[in-house]
Amino acid sequence: MPEFLRATPEEMNAILENAAVGILFTSDRGIRLCNARAAEIFGFSSPDELVGQTALVVYPDRESFERLGREAAAKLDAGLPFDADWQMRKRDGSTLWCHLHGKAVAGPGRGTVWIVDDITASRGARLQLQATTSEMAGIMDNAPVGIVFTHDRRITRYNARFAEMFGFTADSGIGQPARVLLRSDEEYEELGRRAAPLLSTGRPYQCEMFARRQDGSDFWTSMIAYVQNTADPTQATIWIVEDRTEFKRAEELLRRANAELAAARDRAEVANRAKSDFLARMSHELRTPLNGILGYAQILDLDASLSERQRMGVKVIGQAGHHLLTLIDDILDLSRIEAGRLDLAPQPVDLRAFLRVVADIVRVRADQKGLLFELVFPSWLPRTVLADERRLRQVLLNLLGNAIKFTEHGSVRLEISLLASDAERAHVGIAVEDSGVGIAPEHLQRIFEPFEQAGQASHRAQGSGLGLAISRSLAHMMGGDISVTSRPGQGSRFSLDVWLPVVDAPGTVQAAPRRIRGYHGPRRRVLVVDDVINNRALMVDYLLPLGFEVHQAADGVQGLDRARAVAPDLIVMDNTMPVLDGLEATRRLRAGDDTRHVPIVCVSASATQASRQRSLEAGASAFLSKPVDLRELADEIGRLLGLDWIYEPAATP
Numbered sequence: 001m002p003e004f005l006r007a008t009p010e011e012m013n014a015i016l017e018n019a020a021v022g023i024l025f026t027s028d029r030g031i032r033l034c035n036a037r038a039a040e041i042f043g044f045s046s047p048d049e050l051v052g053q054t055a056l057v058v059y060p061d062r063e064s065f066e067r068l069g070r071e072a073a074a075k076l077d078a079g080l081p082f083d084a085d086w087q088m089r090k091r092d093g094s095t096l097w098c099h100l101h102g103k104a105v106a107g108p109g110r111g112t113v114w115i116v117d118d119i120t121a122s123r124g125a126r127l128q129l130q131a132t133t134s135e136m137a138g139i140m141d142n143a144p145v146g147i148v149f150t151h152d153r154r155i156t157r158y159n160a161r162f163a164e165m166f167g168f169t170a171d172s173g174i175g176q177p178a179r180v181l182l183r184s185d186e187e188y189e190e191l192g193r194r195a196a197p198l199l200s201t202g203r204p205y206q207c208e209m210f211a212r213r214q215d216g217s218d219f220w221t222s223m224i225a226y227v228q229n230t231a232d233p234t235q236a237t238i239w240i241v242e243d244r245t246e247f248k249r250a251e252e253l254l255r256r257a258n259a260e261l262a263a264a265r266d267r268a269e270v271a272n273r274a275k276s277d278f279l280a281r282m283s284h285e286l287r288t289p290l291n292g293i294l295g296y297a298q299i300l301d302l303d304a305s306l307s308e309r310q311r312m313g314v315k316v317i318g319q320a321g322h323h324l325l326t327l328i329d330d331i332l333d334l335s336r337i338e339a340g341r342l343d344l345a346p347q348p349v350d351l352r353a354f355l356r357v358v359a360d361i362v363r364v365r366a367d368q369k370g371l372l373f374e375l376v377f378p379s380w381l382p383r384t385v386l387a388d389e390r391r392l393r394q395v396l397l398n399l400l401g402n403a404i405k406f407t408e409h410g411s412v413r414l415e416i417s418l419l420a421s422d423a424e425r426a427h428v429g430i431a432v433e434d435s436g437v438g439i440a441p442e443h444l445q446r447i448f449e450p451f452e453q454a455g456q457a458s459h460r461a462q463g464s465g466l467g468l469a470i471s472r473s474l475a476h477m478m479g480g481d482i483s484v485t486s487r488p489g490q491g492s493r494f495s496l497d498v499w500l501p502v503v504d505a506p507g508t509v510q511a512a513p514r515r516i517r518g519y520h521g522p523r524r525r526v527l528v529v530d531d532v533i534n535n536r537a538l539m540v541d542y543l544l545p546l547g548f549e550v551h552q553a554a555d556g557v558q559g560l561d562r563a564r565a566v567a568p569d570l571i572v573m574d575n576t577m578p579v580l581d582g583l584e585a586t587r588r589l590r591a592g593d594d595t596r597h598v599p600i601v602c603v604s605a606s607a608t609q610a611s612r613q614r615s616l617e618a619g620a621s622a623f624l625s626k627p628v629d630l631r632e633l634a635d636e637i638g639r640l641l642g643l644d645w646i647y648e649p650a651a652t653p
């Protein structure tokens, strides 16, 4: 018999009443005895209220009561203690969880002693913990990363992914030194050294490094280590390990691809530069002979003594030469556009005057083909706009030139409309419509590609297939675009739209060229300095009939001498010459007292902006590129000498 049963009834009472657990004695399913704590647990104010009642009162329902009875009987009848967490009931009907410890008492007062503890609160916490633990286990098992716990440099736990990554079975890694996870002792020690400072302050340590599988192979990983409680040395270090093999491979591929791309880009740039250089050189080389061809075509065209057949021949030479020149210019333009080196130079332009000049040029060609040409524009067009006149004319002439080229009967129409405008800009629509051969639907988009031509071979021969590609790029640069609609056999309509800033200043426009016959006033003296005899002869042949006195020199030195000797009113100077080049000769003329003020027109086969700039810096009054458009030369001479030209009556381009 336990010791305390030998105590006096008073002592027994004191023990029972002061116990922190509920104590009940039951027999025959009734409560025979209980202490204050038991009454309190079940919500009774004193043991008296419980004693004498059936034990059923502390169970939620009969079923629960019966079940406990059955489960307990199995143990108690065998003389064993019974332990269970059981849901019980308070007096007010609410439920609570209790830990029940029952023990049968043998002997005359046969019954059971119950020790009851209210575990409602701790059970909640425990359930919570259980849930968290099972959630954790769920996360661990399903995580796509390896998770391993190490303690004292040994592996204590890991998840499925980790096992798979490192080649362990479910528990073959447990207890192994963490060192086996890396390639060498050195790397392991090094990792420890680097991780320690962060881990000891509670921060995670992260790195990428090679890890080792059980079969000895290695693989690239990213690792994060973390110690949950730095104050407690028994705490495990948690490692989260990610297999980065694929990532590393992708990274390597990307790096290599980038390197290849860079190399390809470099190669392309070199090739592109070579292409641009080649084109610039080629155009220079082609312009020089064209100078002679076009020059003499122009001069002979002025010769009244030619027979009709000869005149036709000269015309063909002139047209073929012009075609070649257009080709060269187009190719140069295209390569400049492709290299992003073509810049617009907007100036104030009188829009209506500009359109009339374009129309004048086109009308002549339309007349020659017996086509009707119409120019239509609204009266409320802005007066002056900022535009690169040369480029805008290039686009219009290209569209109109095509319209005339591809139309045999009917008309070509140039129609301007104002699509939108505000105080600063005008959105101008320009439509070129013809009644020509039209374009098949399948060719409509292709014709804007460089070198794309559609339609008959005879027409193709007259073009390069570059015009529309260049025109569209120029339209883009002017903030607009070109589109086309067409019906084969009926005609085409090309619509260009551009955004043009509106300005208040008066605009200018280059007049349509008219054929010159001579000039009013005293005879003027022109000195032509060029090492190529043909070029000189060309100038002489052109300028003499216009009434100029023409002198010649074959290089810069001779040029300086002649300039002093004949005191010319104007000098035409070739830039590239032996002995003394044109630029240097120009500089010296500008430095000489007698020659300082003589206007000098520099001529170069290089059509670039840079060579224009160089000439002007050397002191040139004007710059022309070869092949020299003789009309342009006359314009410059007239401007520089203030000449009053005598024109032929008919206006032709």
Ligand code: ADP
Residues within 6 Å of the ligand: 398, 402, 403, 404, 406, 434, 436, 437, 438, 439, 447, 448, 452, 453, 454, 455, 460, 462, 463, 464, 465, 466, 467, 468, 469, 492
């Ligand atoms: P090119 O006229 O020098 O051949 P373009 O780029 O200016 O080059 O034109 C490309 C092609 O578009 C032409 O060859 C022609 O087939 C077609 N095309 C352009 N304008 C017209 C038009 N008004 N009517 C019919 N076809 C045209």
